[in-house]
Amino acid sequence: MESFNFSLKFAGLASHEIFDNKMGSRVASQITYGLQHGISPCERITWLLWLRQQKLEAYPVSQTSAQLLIKAIELADWLEDWSLLLILRRQLHKYIAGLESTRGLQQNAIDNCYQTVVTLIKTGNLNNAEASLRNALLHYPEAQQLTQSITLLQQRQCNISYHPDDCSNQLLTLIPLDYEHYNAFIWQFYEPSIAELCNLPNFASEAEWRHWLHQNQSQPDQRVFALIHDHWGFVGSVCLRIRQNIGFFYFWLGKDFQGKQLGPQALQTLLYLGEHYHQISACYACAFAHNRASISAMHKLKFSMLPFTFSAPDDNQRIYYRGKPKTLYQHYVEIHEIFNLNDEKQLIPLSTITSALKLRTSKTNTDHNFASLFCS
Numbered sequence: 125m126e127s128f129n130f131s132l133k134f135a136g137l138a139s140h141e142i143f144d145n146k147m148g149s150r151v152a153s154q155i156t157y158g159l160q161h162g163i164s165p166c167e168r169i170t171w172l173l174w175l176r177q178q179k180l181e182a183y184p185v186s187q188t189s190a191q192l193l194i195k196a197i198e199l200a201d202w203l204e205d206w207s208l209l210l211i212l213r214r215q216l217h218k219y220i221a222g223l224e225s226t227r228g229l230q231q232n233a234i235d236n237c238y239q240t241v242v243t244l245i246k247t248g249n250l251n252n253a254e255a256s257l258r259n260a261l262l263h264y265p266e267a268q269q270l271t272q273s274i275t276l277l278q279q280r281q282c283n284i285s286y287h288p289d290d291c292s293n294q295l296l297t298l299i300p301l302d303y304e305h306y307n308a309f310i311w312q313f314y315e316p317s318i319a320e321l322c323n324l325p326n327f328a329s330e331a332e333w334r335h336w337l338h339q340n341q342s343q344p345d346q347r348v349f350a351l352i353h354d355h356w357g358f359v360g361s362v363c364l365r366i367r368q369n370i371g372f373f374y375f376w377l378g379k380d381f382q383g384k385q386l387g388p389q390a391l392q393t394l395l396y397l398g399e400h401y402h403q404i405s406a407c408y409a410c411a412f413a414h415n416r417a418s419i420s421a422m423h424k425l426k427f428s429m430l431p432f433t434f435s436a437p438d439d440n441q442r443i444y445y446r447g448k449p450k451t452l453y454q455h456y457v458e459i460h461e462i463f464n465l466n467d468e469k470q471l472i473p474l475s476t477i478t479s480a481l482k483l484r485t486s487k488t489n490t491d492h493n494f495a496s497l498f499c500s
Contacts (some may be wrong), residue, residue: 148192151178155195163203165314169380172205172356181215190219204308206243206357213240234260234267241273246308247352248299250281251288286397293393296386298349301337301361305350306330308358312378321415322376347397351390356381362390364398367462371398371407375418387421395425395446406447408462413440422446430455434463435470 154174163171180196193216200209213236220233237260244253257274264270291298301309310327313319319326327333340348345367351360360377373394377386398404409427411418419442427444431452434441443459450458459471 152192152195155199158199159195159202165311168203168311172203175199175205176208181211193219204311204357206247207355209243210240213243230264234264234269238269238273242304245277246304247357248297250277253277254281286401290397290400291393293389295354296389296393297352298362298390298393298397299352300341301348301350303334303337305358306333309333309361312358312360315379318376321412322374349394351377351386353381353386359386360390362394364394365462366398366402366404369403369405370458370462371404372462373407373409382417387417388424391421391425406445408459409444410441411444413442432471432473435472438469439472
C-alpha cells in the first residue's frame with residue numbers, strides 16, 4: 125500500500141501544550157536533532173532503544189505534548205520501528221478523539237487510522253489491519269481513503285498462500301516480502317557482507333530493488349520472505365526456491381540481530397512451509413566456508429555438508445543437504461538442476477577429497493570426470 129506523508133499534518137494542533145519541563149525539552153531537542161542531522165544504519169538500534177526508553181505512551185493523554193508525540197511518530201516512522209509506532213499512534217488517536225468535536229480534526233483522525241493500518245500490513249498482521257479499518261469506517265463511513273484501503277486489503281488477503289499460524293515460530297514471523305518493506309529492508313541490508321555472502325545486488329536505488337523484488341516474486345518456483353520480529357520488526361529475509369520437490373534456500377539477518385538464534389527459528393519455519401505447502405522432500409543450501417553463523421544454523425537443523433563445491437571463483441562455498449540419503453550421482457543431478465550449472469560454473473570435488481578420488485578438476489574436464497565417477 126502506498127505510504128502517506130504524515131509528519132506535518134498536526135503541526136498546529138497544540139503548540140501551547142508543549143512540555144515546558146526540562147526532560148520534555150531534552151527529548152524534543154534530541155528527536156529534532158536526529159530528524160535534521162540524519163541517523164546512519166549502524167546508529168539505528170541505539171536510537172530505537174533510546175526512543176523506547178522515553179516511555180512517551182505512559183503519560184496521561186491530557187499531559188502529553190502533541191508536538192512531541194508527533195515528532196516521536198515521525199522519527200519512529202523513519203526508523204521503521206513498527207512496534208513503537210503502533211503504540212504512539214494509539215496514543216495520538218486518544219489525543220485526537222478528545223479534541224475532534226471542538227477542533228474539526230476528522231481528517232487528522234482518518235489519516236492516523238490509515239497510517240496505523242499501513243504499519244499493521246507491514247508487520248503481516250492483516251487480520252488486525254482489517255479490524256482497524258472496519259472500526260474506523262464505523263466512525264468515518266464516507267472516508268474514501270479508508271474505503272479504498274479495505275478493497276486493497278481484501279485483495280491481498282485473497283492471495284495469502286499460508287495459514288498465519290504456520291508462519292510463526294516464537295517471536296519470528298515469515299511474510300511475503302513486498303514493496304512497502306523497502307525502507308526497513310535497506311536499514312538492515314547496509315552491511316556489505318550481506319550482499320556478498322548471499323550473492324545479492326547492492327541496490328543502488330529503490331527502483332533497482334523493486335525490479336529485483338518483482339523478478340524474484342514473479343517466479344512461480346520461488347518465494348522471498350521478510351523476517352518480522354514481534355518487538356523489532358524487520359530483521360532480515362529468507363528465500364526458498366523449489367524445483368521438482370527439491371528446495372534450496374538462502375537467508376540473511378541484519379547485523380544488529382545476528383548471533384541471537386533467529387536464523388534457526390526462521391529456517392525451521394521456512395522448511396515447515398516448504399514441506400507442508402510445496403511438498404519438498406529434500407533441501408539444499410550454500411554457505412561460504414568462513415560463514416560460521418550460517419553453517420551453525422544449518423547444523424542445528426540437521427543439514428550435512430556434501431563432498432563437493434563449485435568451480436572458481438565460487439570454490440569457497442560449501443553445499444549442504446537435508447533429506448533422505450542419496451547417492452553422489454543423485455546429488456550431482458539435483459544440484460545441477462537447482463543451481464542451473466553450466467560450463468562457466470561447474471561442480472567439483474572438495475580439495476580434501478580430490479587426491480583420494482584421483483580426479484582431474486580442470487575447467488575443461490571437471491564436469492565429465494565428476495559425472496563419470498558417480499556413474500561408475
